[in-house]
Amino acid sequence: MNSGLRIPLQVLAYAAFGVAVGYLSASPAYEYADATNTTVKLSLSHAANRVKPCVRLTPEQIAELAPNMRRPETCERQRLPLTVELEIDGEIVANIQAPPSGLWNDGPASVYERFEVEPGMHTITARLRDSTRSGSWDYTHTQDVSLVAGRYFTVTFRAEKGGFSFR
Amino acid sequence: MAFVKSALYRLFAKSERFFEFAFGQRYNPFTWLGAFGWYFYWITAATGLYLYIFFDTGIVDAYASVDYMTHQQWYAAGIMRSLHRYASDALVVVVALHLLREFAMDRMRGKHFFAWVTGVPLLAFIYLCGISGYWLVWDELAQYIAIATTEWLDALPFFAEPIANNFLDSEALGGRFFTLMVFIHIFVPLFMLLLMWVHIQRHSSARVNPPRPLAIATLAALVLLSLIYPAVSHGPADLDVVPATVNLDWFYLAGYPLLDIIPGGNVWLIVAAGTILLVLLPWLPPEPKVPEARVSLANCNGCSRCFDDCPFSAITMVSRSDGRPYELEPAVNPGNCTSCGICAGSCPTSTPFRRAKPIKPGIELPHRTISELRDRVMAPVNEVGETPRIIVFACDQGSAESFDDEAGGVRVIKLPCVGMLPPSFVDYALSRQYADGVMLAGCAENDCFHRLGNEWTMRRMARERDPHLRQRVPDERVSMTWLPPGAQRRLGSALRDFRAHLQGLRHE
Numbered sequence: 001m002n003s004g005l006r007i008p009l010q011v012l013a014y015a016a017f018g019v020a021v022g023y024l025s026a027s028p029a030y031e032y033a034d035a036t037n038t039t040v041k042l043s044l045s046h047a048a049n050r051v052k053p054c055v056r057l058t059p060e061q062i063a064e065l066a067p068n069m070r071r072p073e074t075c076e077r078q079r080l081p082l083t084v085e086l087e088i089d090g091e092i093v094a095n096i097q098a099p100p101s102g103l104w105n106d107g108p109a110s111v112y113e114r115f116e117v118e119p120g121m122h123t124i125t126a127r128l129r130d131s132t133r134s135g136s137w138d139y140t141h142t143q144d145v146s147l148v149a150g151r152y153f154t155v156t157f158r159a160e161k162g163g164f165s166f167r
Numbered sequence: 168m169a170f171v172k173s174a175l176y177r178l179f180a181k182s183e184r185f186f187e188f189a190f191g192q193r194y195n196p197f198t199w200l201g202a203f204g205w206y207f208y209w210i211t212a213a214t215g216l217y218l219y220i221f222f223d224t225g226i227v228d229a230y231a232s233v234d235y236m237t238h239q240q241w242y243a244a245g246i247m248r249s250l251h252r253y254a255s256d257a258l259v260v261v262v263a264l265h266l267l268r269e270f271a272m273d274r275m276r277g278k279h280f281f282a283w284v285t286g287v288p289l290l291a292f293i294y295l296c297g298i299s300g301y302w303l304v305w306d307e308l309a310q311y312i313a314i315a316t317t318e319w320l321d322a323l324p325f326f327a328e329p330i331a332n333n334f335l336d337s338e339a340l341g342g343r344f345f346t347l348m349v350f351i352h353i354f355v356p357l358f359m360l361l362l363m364w365v366h367i368q369r370h371s372s373a374r375v376n377p378p379r380p381l382a383i384a385t386l387a388a389l390v391l392l393s394l395i396y397p398a399v400s401h402g403p404a405d406l407d408v409v410p411a412t413v414n415l416d417w418f419y420l421a422g423y424p425l426l427d428i429i430p431g432g433n434v435w436l437i438v439a440a441g442t443i444l445l446v447l448l449p450w451l452p453p454e455p456k457v458p459e460a461r462v463s464l465a466n467c468n469g470c471s472r473c474f475d476d477c478p479f480s481a482i483t484m485v486s487r488s489d490g491r492p493y494e495l496e497p498a499v500n501p502g503n504c505t506s507c508g509i510c511a512g513s514c515p516t517s518t519p520f521r522r523a524k525p526i527k528p529g530i531e532l533p534h535r536t537i538s539e540l541r542d543r544v545m546a547p548v549n550e551v552g553e554t555p556r557i558i559v560f561a562c563d564q565g566s567a568e569s570f571d572d573e574a575g576g577v578r579v580i581k582l583p584c585v586g587m588l589p590p591s592f593v594d595y596a597l598s599r600q601y602a603d604g605v606m607l608a609g610c611a612e613n614d615c616f617h618r619l620g621n622e623w624t625m626r627r628m629a630r631e632r633d634p635h636l637r638q639r640v641p642d643e644r645v646s647m648t649w650l651p652p653g654a655q656r657r658l659g660s661a662l663r664d665f666r667a668h669l670q671g672l673r674h675e
Contacts, residue, residue: 006188006189006190010189010384012189013186013190014388015388017257017388018391018392021260021392022253022395022396024417025253025256025398025416025417026414026415026416027417029412030412030413030423030424031411031412032311032315032409032412033409033410035409035412039409041336043329043331045328045332101324101327102327108327108328110321110327110329112321112329114318150408151409152406152407154335154336156335167338
C-alpha cells in the first residue's frame with residue numbers, strides 16, 4: 001500500500017471510532033416495558049408474628065434475671081413467613097410466601113414484584129397473612145381501580161396505617 | 168481456553184496490520200491501549216470537575232442544572248458534558264481491548280499476574296463510576312437505572328427491606344440514594360486512581376501517556392463528536408411514569424437488559440463466576456517454573472544498570488554484603504522476576520571478549536547463561552556458496568519462531584527477550600568474523616512481550632544507552648527488525664533484503 005494513504009486511513013480510523021462511540025453511547029433504544037400497559041408493583045416489607053407467642057414472666061422469674069436484663073415477658077426471636085396474594089379481576093396473579101429476613105429469621109419479610117397489566121377498570125384484591133391462621137387472611141383490601149397506560153400502579157402495605165394501600 | 172486465546176490472537180494480528188500501516192508501528196494505537204486508559208480517565212476527571220461547578224447535587228434540581236449546561240451553556244459545559252460521556256465510553260473501549268489483547272498475547276500468565284489481578288477490581292470501579300454518573304442526570308434513563316439497579320441489588324440477601332422501595336413512586340422519592348450516588352461518583356474515581364497506580368506498580372517506566380500526536384488527534388476527534396452529536400438527557404424522571412423506552416449507553420449499561428431475562432440472583436452468580444475466572448486466568452493452567460536471574464557478587468560492581476533496565480521492578484539495589492569496596496549490590500525479587508534476561512543484557516560484565524571460561528557476569532539467567540550464548544556465536548555458521556553468514560538474535564516471543572536454525576548461512580539464536588543481548592556480542596560476532604552480518608529480531612515497537620526489551624536494545628544499538636554498541640561496529644552489517652508475532656513472512660523478507668545488502672557489500 002502507498003504510504004500516502006496513511007493520513008486518509010488515520011482520518012478513517014478516528015471517524016470510525018467516533019461514530020462507534022457516538023452511536024453506541026445512546027443507541028439502539030431499549031424497550032424496557034410496554035408503554036401501552038400499566039406496570040403494577042407489589043412491594044411491602046412487614047414483620048410477621050413470632051413463631052411462638054411471647055410468655056409473660058412471673059415476678060420470681062423476673063427477679064432471677066440480672067438487673068439489666070429484667071423484662072416483663074420473654075419472646076422467641078423467630079418469625080413466621082409472610083403470605084401475600086394479589087388478585088386482579090378474580091385471577092390470582094401473585095401468591096408469594098416470603099421468609100423472614102435475618103440470620104435468626106427474626107427480621108421483616110419482604111415482597112417486591114412487578115408485572116404488566118392491560119389498562120382500564122379492574123378489581124384488585126390484595127391479601128396478607130402474618131400469623132398461623134389458616135383458611136383466612138389477616139389483612140385484605142379490595143378496590144376497583146382505573147389503570148392508566150404507561151404509568152405505575154403500586155400496591156403497598158403498612159400495618160400501622162391499617163394495611164394495604166393502592167396508588 | 169487455548170482456542171479462544173488463539174482465535175483472539177489471530178483477530179488482533181489481522182486487524183492490527185491495518186493500524187500498523189495507517190499509523191506506523193510507533194503510533195499503532197493497539198500498543199498504547201493502557202496509556203489511552205489513563206488518558207481517557209484524565210479527560211473524564213477534568214471535564215467532570217468542570218461540570219461539578221454547575222451541577223446541582225439535590226435530586227429536585229439536578230435535572231434542571233444538567234439541562235442548563237446542555238442547552239444554555241452548550242458551547243462550554245455542553246461540550247464538557249459530551250466529552251465527559253464520550254471519553255468515559257472510550258475508556259471502556261480501550262480497557263476492554265487492553266484486557267482482551269493482554270489475554271490473547273498471553274501477557275498475564277504466571278509472574279505477570281499482578282497487573283492482571285489488580286485490573287479486575289478496576290473494571291468494577293469503572294462501571295460503578297459510569298452507572299452512578301448516569302444516575303445523577305435524574306432523567307428517565309436515570310430512573311430506569313435506579314429501578315433496575317436497586318431491583319438487582321435486592322436479589323442479594325443483605326437488605327431487610329427492598330431498596331427498590333426508594334423508587335416505588337413519586338411519594339416514596341427521597342434524596343438519600345441520590346446523595347449516595349453523588350458521593351460514589353466523586354469518590355470512586357479517586358479510589359480508582361489509587362488502584363490504577365497499584366496496577367502499574369510492578370512495571371518500571373510504565374507508559375501512562377499516549378504519544379502526543381495520538382493524544383491530540385484523539386481529543387480532537389472527541390471534541391468534534393461532541394459538537395456534531397452532543398450528549399443530551401431524556402425527559403425528566405417521573406416515578407409515576409414507566410420509562411418504557413430508554414436510549415442505553417451500551418458501553419456501560421449493556422448488562423441491564425439481561426436483568427429482564429435472567430433473575431437478578433443468577434446475574435450475580437454470573438458476575439461472581441466471571442470475576443473468579445478472570446482472577447484465576449493467569450494460573451489456568453499453571454506455568455512451568457522458570458529460574459529467576461541470579462547475581463554473582465564476585466563479578467558485580469553495583470553499577471545499577473540491571474536495576475535501571477529491569478522492566479518488572481524485580482531488582483532493588485541494597486547495601487553491599489560481601490565486603491568488596493562497592494556501595495551497592497542488586498537483589499532479585501523472585502516473585503517479580505519473569506526471567507526475561509534483560510538484566511544480563513544490561514550488565515557491563517556480560518561481554519564475550521572476556522578471557523574467563525566460562526564467562527560469569529554480575530547477573531544472568533542460570534538456565535540461559537552468557538557463556539552458552541558465546542558458545543552459540545562461536546560455533547561455525549554453514550556458508551552456502553556466495554551466501555553471507557548471518558547470525559539472527561531473535562526473541563522467543565517474536566516472529567522468528569518458524570526460522571530454521573541453520574539454513575542458507577543463517578543461524579538463529581533465540582533469547583527470552585532480545586533485550587538479553589549485550590551489544591558487545593554484535594561487536595564480537597562481526598570483529599571475530601563469526602558472521603558477515605548480525606540481525607536483531609524482536610517484538611514490534613512499543614509492544615515488547617517483556618515490556619522494554621526492544622526499546623532498551625534500540626537505544627543500546629543507537630549508542631544512546633549503556634551498555635552501548637562500540638563505535639567501531641559497522642552499522643551497515645547490523646540490521647534490526649521489530650515485528651509482531653506471526654509476521655514470519657515479513658521477517659523472511661527482511662532477512663532476504665539484509666542478505667542481498669550484505670552480498671552487495673561483499674562485491675564492493
